[in-house]
Amino acid sequence: MSDFTQDNLVLFPKTLDYYQIQLTRMLETERYGEAKGLLGFLLQCGGEAERYHTEWQALLGWLEAAFPEALADNSQTFGAEHNSADEDDGDDDVEAALRQRVVDRAAEDPEYAGRLISILDGDEDPEQQLLALGQLAYLPGPEVEAALRRWLSERERHPLVQFRALQTLRRFGATDTAAVLRDGEELLLEIDATPLSFEEFPPAVLEVLERLSRMAEVSDPALSYFADEMWRECVQAAYGSNVFKWMMEADDGATDLWAAALHQYLLEKLHGQTGEESTREQYGITGELRFRYEQALRWLRNYGADRV
DSSP states (O other): OOSSOTTTOEEOHHHHHHHHHHHHHHHHTTOHHHHHHHHHHHTTOEEGGGGGHHHHHHHHHHHHHHOTTSOOOOOSOTTSOOOHHHHHHHHHHHHHHHHHHHHHHHHHOTTHHHHHHHHHHHOOOHHHHHHHHHHHTTOOSHHHHHHHHHHHHHSOOOHHHHHHHHHHHHHTTOOSEEEEEETTEEEEEEGGGSOSSGGGSOHHHHHHHHHHHHHHHHHOTTHHHHHHHHHHHHHHHHTTSHHHHHHTOOSTTHHHHHHHHHHHHHHHHHHOOOOOHHHHHHHTOOTHHHHHHHHHHHHHHHHHHHOO
């Protein structure tokens, strides 16, 4: 079911978050024509969407200038039911096509990898940095590896982009540690310990989603979808930090308090529900856990305000 009417194109917050996620996926997989089409649709939307119009217009302008050959795909009916099974079937084909396209470009242009590295160095937009990393992942070699190590160590970057760079180094087969700057400190992280998929994260991290899903399945089943997307992003952004060590804790109620904090954060973002008492009661957050829950919720709010 669509959350907007065709007459005024007003998106509800949960639908807006869904389209933001889809837009990021389109950019990461170089589906620029589809991204142009989605941006054109989003720019027609009012309500919550109006806050993002300037950002979307700038991104659309960049896509049109950088990839004029990618025609806007307006054939999709945005807001229709999402068929995830069909999308999953096409993931391997998209991955193979993207890899081949990048390899072909690099073969035709010896400076192609260097230009991608220049984007990392010169563009402070995390979206553009993720796009560059996504292509560099298909161009392993000592020069690219050295450039990524330097890029991670020279100054602080958006934590999600830092994590993707660590994943890229691991896919290259790099070993030893990489220096990463985070919150004014230098972290030395083992490259071969970097998770390549969500399933590689510690069990305590995975259990947060399981706990939230059980709690939300009756009261708000749709919450699990957004929880999945948000938590995956959060643990990647926190990776290597003290917050991540806290997320990994398998005792002291860490799973409950992070599940409760994530649940409450999403209630605030999707439904504007600010009262926390019912959430704390639902997860049994009392005593000492309440203080740690409030710390976790504060971290989620801060990250949510700065997310890509």
